[in-house]
Amino acid sequence: MNDVIVDTKFVMNKIGKPGWVFVDVRFAEDFRKGHIPGAVGLPAWISKLFAEDTKRQATVIPRIEQTLGEMGIGNDSHVIVYGAPANVHWNAVLFWILEAGGCNSARRKGTVRYYDGGVERWRAEGGTLDQRSPLAKPAKFKAAGAKRGAKIDEVLRTIAGRSRAIIIDTRTPDEYGGTDVRSLRGGHIPRAVNIDFMKNFDPATFRMHPLDQLGDLYKTVPQARRVITYCQTGQRAAYTYLVLRALGYEDVAIYHDGWRVYGSDLKLPVENETWYDFTKIAVMMNTVNKMQEKMK
Numbered sequence: 001m002n003d004v005i006v007d008t009k010f011v012m013n014k015i016g017k018p019g020w021v022f023v024d025v026r027f028a029e030d031f032r033k034g035h036i037p038g039a040v041g042l043p044a045w046i047s048k049l050f051a052e053d054t055k056r057q058a059t060v061i062p063r064i065e066q067t068l069g070e071m072g073i074g075n076d077s078h079v080i081v082y083g084a085p086a087n088v089h090w091n092a093v094l095f096w097i098l099e100a101g102g103c104n105s106a107r108r109k110g111t112v113r114y115y116d117g118g119v120e121r122w123r124a125e126g127g128t129l130d131q132r133s134p135l136a137k138p139a140k141f142k143a144a145g146a147k148r149g150a151k152i153d154e155v156l157r158t159i160a161g162r163s164r165a166i167i168i169d170t171r172t173p174d175e176y177g178g179t180d181v182r183s184l185r186g187g188h189i190p191r192a193v194n195i196d197f198m199k200n201f202d203p204a205t206f207r208m209h210p211l212d213q214l215g216d217l218y219k220t221v222p223q224a225r226r227v228i229t230y231c232q233t234g235q236r237a238a239y240t241y242l243v244l245r246a247l248g249y250e251d252v253a254i255y256h257d258g259w260r261v262y263g264s265d266l267k268l269p270v271e272n273e274t275w276y277d278f279t280k281i282a283v284m285m286n287t288v289n290k291m292q293e294k295m296k
Helices: 008-014 028-033 054-070 085-091 093-100 118-124 152-159 173-177 211-217 235-246 258-262 278-295
Strands: 020-024 078-082 111-115 166-169 185-188 227-230 252-254 271-275
Touching (some): 008 020, 008 118, 078 093, 078 118, 085 093, 085 118, 085 235, 093 111, 093 235, 111 118, 152 166, 152 227, 173 185, 227 235
Parallel strands (some): 020 078, 078 111, 166 227, 227 252
Antiparallel strands (some): 185 271
């Protein structure tokens, strides 16, 4: 356990304590079947936030602020986030959102922590579940504007060597190398180093690897430098962001646009550049059309 990752004993000690809010980021149906006592469910649209059109980010912030307030999260709240272990690509999104809003910073008293293992670990270590939906006491949350997001201008400065930031590509080696193309182009942002987000956790249990082991994984990334993570949409990047914060990295941000935007902007430089094969789509559509004709 550290200031970011907490254990079962820590969570148990905070149940019912004023100022503490537990947020369950699982699907609503899973939340209704049983959750950590006192936990509130996270609206699905926030968990899927990174799949939204990035052009809508500015309009989304007020909606996030309102929703967090309705969940009982205020500027001084202490939040513990947990989710379904297998959904590691979603579980860290809210952690990043709250840090981007100022939690765990000198800007406000509010904090956010992550409980790894979800209700499965909770039950295995003696915790009980509750099926009641608590009535959250409305609070006021106002984002403080922490520098936890990176825009394209900062990415381009880093590519040009005018910024000392380090860019980590959290996608698979095939995506990084351009053989798995998920945008108009395959490849990666120049100067980016590839550390697949799946190296952060045990693939059998989906639990985060011990921090000393993760420290070895990121030993070539200096803690004194700003670190920018990215993936396709930002979900995998959010988990690596969480890991880096747990390791003690202070200046970490996510390039939210991700490869879905970067790889499709033909003005931007790409290493290992490949192109999406539209002929495969044409062949597939032709096959579908033939099948439909036979079914008539």
